[in-house]
Amino acid sequence: MRKTVWLAVAAALPLGLGLTGCGSGSASDGGGNKDGALVVGATPVPAGEVLGYIQDHLAAKAGLKLQVKEFTDYVLPNTALQEGSLDANLYQNKPFLDDFNKSKGTDLVPVVDAYLPPMGVYSKKVKDVTKLPDGATVGVPNDLTNEARALKLLAASGVIELKKDAGAQASPADVVKNPRHLRFKEMEAAQLPRSLDDMAAAVINNNFAQDAGLSPTKDSIYLESAKNNPYANLLAVKRGSEKDPRVEKLAKLLTSPEVKKFIEDKYQGSVLPVSGG
Missing domain, CATH: 3.40.190.10 (Periplasmic binding protein-like II)
Structure with a gap:
C-alpha cells in the first residue's frame, strides 16, 4: 500500500510533530516486530516508483513485507523516521542527510546507495x-x-x-x-x-x-553529470536499525540486477542505477 502525504509547509513543522493522515500502518507494525511490514517513506518519483516495483515484483519472493508512504517534501520523511513512525526512508543524498542530522539533532544513518537522480x-x-x-x-x-x-x-x-x-x-x-x-x-x-x-x-x-x-x-x-557525483539517493534508517533483517533485505533488493534493469528501462537515463548489478 502506498500513501501520499501532501504538505507544502513541512519545513515549518517542529521535529516533535508526528505524522497524521498517513493511513493505516506505522513503524509500530515493524519497528518492534521484525516480522512486521517494513514501513518506508519516499518521495513519489523516483523513490516511490522504485519501491513500488520492489513491492509488486520482488518483495514476496525475498520474504519482505513492505509498506510505502509517499511524501512531497524533504523534511517529514526524516522527522517521521527519527520519531519512529517510519522504519526507513528513501529520497535523500548523503550531504543532505549529514546537514539534516546536524541542524535537527537527528540520528539517522545511511544503509546503501540506491540510484542517482541528476539535478x-x-x-x-x-x-x-x-x-x-x-x-x-x-x-x-x-x-x-x-x-x-x-x-x-x-x-x-x-x-x-x-x-x-x-x-x-x-x-x-x-x-x-x-x-x-x-x-x-x-x-x-x-x-x-x-x-x-x-x-x-x-x-x-x-x-x-x-x-x-x-x-x-x-x-x-x-x-548534472554522474561522474564523481556524491548525490546518490540512499536508504536511511535510525541508528541501531542497520542490521534489521528487513532493512538488509530491502538494501539487497535495491542494488539487485532486477532493480538496475527497471531503472534503466523506465527512466532512460533520467535516473541512473549505482549498482553494477
Whole structure:
C-alpha cells in the first residue's frame, strides 16, 4: 500500500510533530516486530516508483513485507523516521542527510546507495543555459544542501563562478563571477517546477521535475553529470536499525540486477542505477 502525504509547509513543522493522515500502518507494525511490514517513506518519483516495483515484483519472493508512504517534501520523511513512525526512508543524498542530522539533532544513518537522480536546469524561455538574458531570475532550492548543489551545477555550466573553497554549504554569497548578473530566487524545492513561468530558469531536483512531467534528459537545458557525483539517493534508517533483517533485505533488493534493469528501462537515463548489478 502506498500513501501520499501532501504538505507544502513541512519545513515549518517542529521535529516533535508526528505524522497524521498517513493511513493505516506505522513503524509500530515493524519497528518492534521484525516480522512486521517494513514501513518506508519516499518521495513519489523516483523513490516511490522504485519501491513500488520492489513491492509488486520482488518483495514476496525475498520474504519482505513492505509498506510505502509517499511524501512531497524533504523534511517529514526524516522527522517521521527519527520519531519512529517510519522504519526507513528513501529520497535523500548523503550531504543532505549529514546537514539534516546536524541542524535537527537527528540520528539517522545511511544503509546503501540506491540510484542517482541528476539535478537539472529547466527553462520555458531559453533552450541553452548560456543564453540566459542579462539580469535573469533563476530559481534555486532554499535548503542549504540543495542550494549549494544547484549553484555548483550553474558553475559547472559556466554561467557563474564560485569561490574555490565553496563546498556543501555554498550560497549566493559565494558567487565571485556573475557576468549575466543573474538573480537567485530561493524557494522550497517542491515549488520550483510550478514557478517556471515566472522565472527565466530554475534548478530543479530530479524527483520534483519528473513529478511535474519534466524529463531530465529531454527538457533540461543543462543536466548534472554522474561522474564523481556524491548525490546518490540512499536508504536511511535510525541508528541501531542497520542490521534489521528487513532493512538488509530491502538494501539487497535495491542494488539487485532486477532493480538496475527497471531503472534503466523506465527512466532512460533520467535516473541512473549505482549498482553494477
